[in-house]
Amino acid sequence: MAVELSTWDAQGTPTTTTFSTMRFPAGEAHVKVQDDADAGATTEIATLRGTSGDDLVLLGMWADAVRQRGARSVALVPYLPGARQDRGLPFGAKVYADVLNGFGIDQVIAFDPHSPVIVGLVERLTVVTSEQVVRDAVLDVEGDAYAGIIAPDKGAVARATAVAESCGLPLYRAEKHRNPDTGKLDGFTCEPLPADGRFLVVDDICDGGGTFAGLASATGLPRERLGLWVSHGVFSGRAPQLAEHFAEIVTTDSYPAQQDVPGLRTVPLSPYLTKEIR
Numbered sequence: 001m002a003v004e005l006s007t008w009d010a011q012g013t014p015t016t017t018t019f020s021t022m023r024f025p026a027g028e029a030h031v032k033v034q035d036d037a038d039a040g041a042t043t044e045i046a047t048l049r050g051t052s053g054d055d056l057v058l059l060g061m062w063a064d065a066v067r068q069r070g071a072r073s074v075a076l077v078p079y080l081p082g083a084r085q086d087r088g089l090p091f092g093a094k095v096y097a098d099v100l101n102g103f104g105i106d107q108v109i110a111f112d113p114h115s116p117v118i119v120g121l122v123e124r125l126t127v128v129t130s131e132q133v134v135r136d137a138v139l140d141v142e143g144d145a146y147a148g149i150i151a152p153d154k155g156a157v158a159r160a161t162a163v164a165e166s167c168g169l170p171l172y173r174a175e176k177h178r179n180p181d182t183g184k185l186d187g188f189t190c191e192p193l194p195a196d197g198r199f200l201v202v203d204d205i206c207d208g209g210g211t212f213a214g215l216a217s218a219t220g221l222p223r224e225r226l227g228l229w230v231s232h233g234v235f236s237g238r239a240p241q242l243a244e245h246f247a248e249i250v251t252t253d254s255y256p257a258q259q260d261v262p263g264l265r266t267v268p269l270s271p272y273l274t275k276e277i278r
Contacts (some may be wrong), residue, residue: 002055002256005062006042007035012277017024018044019065021058029058029067040070043277047270050115050256051081056099063103075100078111078128078254084205097121109273111254112159112204126276128269130159130204130231131166137231137267138250139167140227141236144258146227148172148198150190152215162200163229172199173214186208187263189217198225198247206251208232213259216245233266235259 009015016035022028044066048059059075064074077100083090085212093115099110101123112130113119119127141148149162157173173191188211194200199221201212206228216226226246234253236258242249243262250265251257255265259278 002049002052002062003058003062004047005031006045008277009038009120011040015042018042018069018071021062027054028197029061029262031058033065033069044074044251045076045274045277047078049254050079056081060099060103061259065194067104067196068233070265072107074107074277075103075105075107076109076270076271077271078109078252080110080118080122081115083114083118086115090176092119094121097123099177107278109276111252111269111273114204114232126278128272128276129162130202130229131162133231133252133267133269133272134200134202134229135167137265138227138248139163139169144198146200147194148199150174150193150199150215152176152201152203152211156203159204159231163200163202174218176211177222178216180243186213190215192221193219193221198227200227200229201246202229204231205234206232206239206242207234209235209239209242210237212242213238213245216238230233233257233261233264235261235264 003020005017007018018035019031021031040140046062064091075120082093082096107124111127111128149160149164150172151157152174153176161171176250177187179186221246224247227248228246230251232255240259240261252267252269
């Protein structure tokens with residue numbers, strides 16, 4: 001199960017976890033009280049990683065149990081499911097938001113959501129942005145410093161700009177180009193880059209990795225001069241081949257990666273999310 005439970009006491013100190021999870025033989029999700037002390041005086045925390053519908057139902061069971069005991073519920077949902085389905089038929093972002101809202105959770109904490117649309121749909125939502133995590137985990141670590149940040153397409157400009165400004169680095173923009181007749185990608189371009197230095201590509205999600213591989217080729221830089229940060233690493237399809245283009249690939253533990261990517265480094269998000277608990 002990708003739902004992890006923990007408990008804080010009234011002073012905000014981790015204590016014995018109140019609930020444990022299980023499934024009945026027929027498959028229904030369930031939670032059990034494993035520690036009956038301090039009912040109503042605790043903050044109950046559930047962490048959901050990924051998009052499993054079974055885990056969402058389990059989250060709802062937990063939320064109901066917490067509410068019945070009179071405690072406060074906080075769900076850490078770093079990868080908001082449906083954030084990329086923010087338009088069209090069906091309106092997936094609203095469907096997922098309605099599910100989360102229906103649980104009546106007191107606070108939902110997410111990390112770097114793909115779309116502002118879902119941010120406006122999920123109730124009692126706290127958003128943690130990526131710039132501090134990138135700075136701590138990539139740009140302030142020992143080793144050769146990065147000389148700039150690259151936004152791989154228009155949709156990444158805002159978050160890449162926030163990272164660049166936070167770290168005092170210049171921003172360079174790349175673009176994807178589509179064939180107007182077919183709608184398919186037919187090339188990438190990037191602003192001219194300095195002759196020296198390493199550059200970090202910053203975006204929110206890596207699925208199959210095609211955008212990043214195409215961008216890396218468009219820069220003309222060897223892999224030793226390129227790094228990649230993605231807030232959520234799905235890493236489907238041919239994503240492992242990104243290691244041929246980027247010397248450093250970093251993501252978070254918001255989503256259970258579908259494949260192993262050579263050299264991938266994963267940053268735990270819990271310290272950044274839990275400090276936002278109110």
